[in-house]
Amino acid sequence: MEFDFLKVKLSELNNKLKEQKKKIDKEKVEKTLYEIGKKHKLKRLDEKEIKEITRDKGIIGVDGSINNYGGIYPHYISIVQALAKSTLNEAYILQDVYAPLFEEEDSQIKDEQRRRAAMSKLEIQVAMYAMENFKSDIILMDGSLMHYGIDCPFEWQAFKEMVLKKGKIVIGVAEEVKTKDIAELVKDKIGYSNVLYDREILFGLLNEGEVLEIDIKTQKKQKGIKTLYARLSKDPQVIGLDFLAEQFEDGLKLCNLLYTLTPREGRGIPLWLDMVDKEVKVSDEMVRVFVETYIDKELREMFINPKRNKR
Template identity: 35%
Template sequence: MFDLSPELQNKLRELNSLLKNRRENLKNRVAIREMLKKRGAKFISLKNYASNENLLITGIDGSVNYYGVYPYRIFFFQAYAATPKGDKIIVSDVKAPFLEDKPDDDPKDRVLPALELEASLKAIDRFKPDVMLFDGGFIRYRRHAPERWEQVEKALLEKDVLGIGIIEEAQSQAIAKILTDRIGIYDREILFGLLNPGEALFFDETLKEGFFTVFARLSRHPQAIAVDFLESQKERAKMALELLYALTPEGSRGIPFFLDVIDSKTKLSKETVEILLASCFDREILELYLRPLREERLL
């Protein structure tokens, strides 16, 4: 049992009160919906049916972990493309920035998106899917792997594959800027409880340059997700959301179950990394460069 500081607990209670007050200002659900409608937003009910059950779906996800302590850190990357039938493609990489005399470099943002896009290109060619679900939005691909993203976007359009980027945590401020000039308000807190289960929020205006973004509540969980589409595929957005609705368990957190399955398969856990290192590294090298001394603590 660890010791708790009364001062720390008091500060946390104060923070809780501040957040409760902040939340109270955003709880007028009816008023917020009316304000959004006046700005051209559309609340659309989705049908929960599997009319698209013959569509071949492919999911894309990636995972990163690292081992060691500064400056001797090794980063492990894995991207995964899979279909519900069990077909899969795995693309992996390892980076050791200290060997390039760049110990402060954090390669996560640039390496993982590129690997996920590499996996998606291979999946488009090999699986020939109708729909491709990406675990995350499209902006990070365009920002961190622009050349590879152009290749994927071209392949999606040429092969008539519907690309869908599913954003579990809506970190944007697109809705917030429509509603208020207050600084520090994010879409996540506005969306919480705003939509009914099986309801989507469409905007006529572009929220992200080059992409068409909608918000949807796909389960009983009060938090909505954001969904990215290519601008040229936005006419198929409602159909795509109804497919996602059919793929999402009612009692889940609002993400298609298929993506959770892929996430569990691609995840590089600490235990997995340690097994890899133990099987591939000499013990002396592992102890010298990578194994933290804190792991030798007795308490």
């Protein structure tokens, strides 16, 4: 099989990306950003300092996972799972099943929103349970805090009220920075006309162990969420750290802890959150076993199984 056409097209794309990179003048970006923002230099803590900052209560990681069995919308079943687990080995897990055949007949876009909301609600539930029953005052949520307000606004509001009432600190750790807030701010000043995202602007801008604080008007800020951009490992791609606006100053003091908990050779995420992510993962095998055990074969064939599974 010949792949000459693909080779040519990918080489062309590679050249376009090179041109895009050249247009992003890092010196101009840095100068512009430091006129409106500031860097914070982090340090790695020793064991005594970790115990002091956590009050020897550890930390909590919260993450969710979702996986499907079947074909395309609406003929599939989703298994949803969320886990809250502390470094003191306290754990709480919840599962749910989502089946679009029993939802309103609308669009596939609405279906995706419902799937995402199902997982977000479970994550909020396990986090609230952890607040009530676990010792730690520090909760790391996988992903931006913004999506909870979009996916499940009522649950998010109840969660926020509980966090503030109990004096817990919640931090959203977003491994992918998908916003365009900073990019839009600097685009004109660096003479860039194409679509630009914050991840491109911030790539390689921070040194290891630095966070960037920028006080600009964003959708997150309007929703009561403040964001720091951090480089916690050798990986040059930054992550986002979301805080409730009311807790920002207290949250900022915990960045040294997050830096300490992040392996230098890793992808820039605190190790405990990665461990919770692995434990909560809904595997293909898990979905298959549950569905094939509890859903009759004839019903699976009629409502769920696509022909491609019979190849």
